[in-house]
Amino acid sequence: MIFPDNRYRQLRAIQAEDFHTCFYCGCIATEFDFAPPKAHWQSYQYRQLSADNLQVPACKECVALLKPCTMGLVQQRREWVHTKIAAKYKKAIGVYLKWNEDELEELDFSLHHSIAAGLKLGEESHRRSNFQGFSHEIDGSKVADVLPAAMPIVLFDKQFDSLKDAILYVCKNYPITQPKLVERLAEQGNNIEAVVMEIQEEQEVAQFQRQLKIQSAAFAKKHNQSARFVSNEVERYLDKELAYSIAEALDLLYEERVKHYR
Template identity: 30%
Template sequence: MAVSHKTLKSYYKRGFAKQVQHANRCYYCGCEATDTDYCPPLVHAELVLEFSENADFISVPACYECYALLHNERVLTLVERVEKLKTKLALKYAKALKVYHMWHEAELHEMSPEFQQSISAGMSLGSEAAQRLAFLPFVLSSDDANEIMPPPREKFTVDDREFTTFDEALNYCFDVLNIQKSKFYDLLVKECAGDFDKALSQYHHRFGTPRVLDVAKEKIKVFAKQHKQNSDFVARATERLMQQDTKLDIDAALAKLYRDYVAR
């Protein structure tokens, strides 16, 4: 015989904000709380109890959207539910988040009115979603007078530098490392699960080599024109010289080609 929700609720302690500024706020994203999220969800509580699974058995304030995204998820601890919620929010608002991270207000005046309106709306929605993703759950008090500390704030590492927010780390990649925005963002979010160093490695592997080759082609073209040589010959010759001596870059290979063959 199924246990009633009223009976199951008796196993949960009630979590509420310790500090007044967090009263009536969603534990997961900071929006206005309208519902109560049960950890584990009530629909799974009976089996969790029956099999003595490790679970927090606490209820927390939640906004309507976070409640809707989580209430059927069989995720049994608050830390895991925070991670799950962030993942689901990021997926739901993926397009708006990309617009928010790709564009700046200063660029809007260059667009047509229709495009400006579309981008502006996306930036606004993306900004709100980014704030919710960056929200750090607050300290909870409970019916038994114990405090439940939130998970530690996530840190983002880029080239051995630590950043406290995703936006700071991303802007460092864009502004300091001169990464092409759209290509890198898609790698970071879609393939590397927010791991900046992994995304940078993938980015350089996929997009770094063609840029180097383009520079080499331009130098070969200039060299061939300057010294009245066939560009195909210069390309083949420099490639062979660099294969023979792996320490040579394109400039050194061209210098050797000139010294050993052209200038003789």
């Protein structure tokens, strides 16, 4: 049996369904975490540093992940745990974000089993690394009836309850695969709106390059010019005046460089 430490106040769940639940990740709590850690309590007191002085129900893994953490506030320690869980289960979380259960039927038995296991672990790890805690009391004083909900994912004024929902929406409405989108999200710190804007910009550039190639080739053939010369000159005109269209740049090229030399 673990006895309370009198230097720390007790954080306890209010709702019965949250009893024996890890405050950091939502798993079954089998022990306690201390904010600040017991080994640093005296230092916090002597130096009058900010500390919650709380004994927090936690699971075995979260306590292990928090072992190197010397922070004294529960919220700091929660953020530490979430970062560590996300890093430890990065591959499984990646599987969860990249795959959907309806895609598993197309796989052979071995791959189906592997991806299914990754999906399950990834979903659990993703949930744990975003767990919001629960309504609780401290030494008999109620702290909160309802904790603030997790911030929704916002994408161009649309709100999604989870990153996975936002990913599925983007993949349905934009020409990008789920695995590729997840990779891009990692590069952009999970800023899905930034990724979509980046994709749109890339698409616009690709469309421009296609039109430049087509229109330059037609112009070159009509006026007996080098297609490379034409496209280079068009880009030079466009660099000078961004408001020009490709057609307007070709008209200028004709008037200034081609018309008088035919």
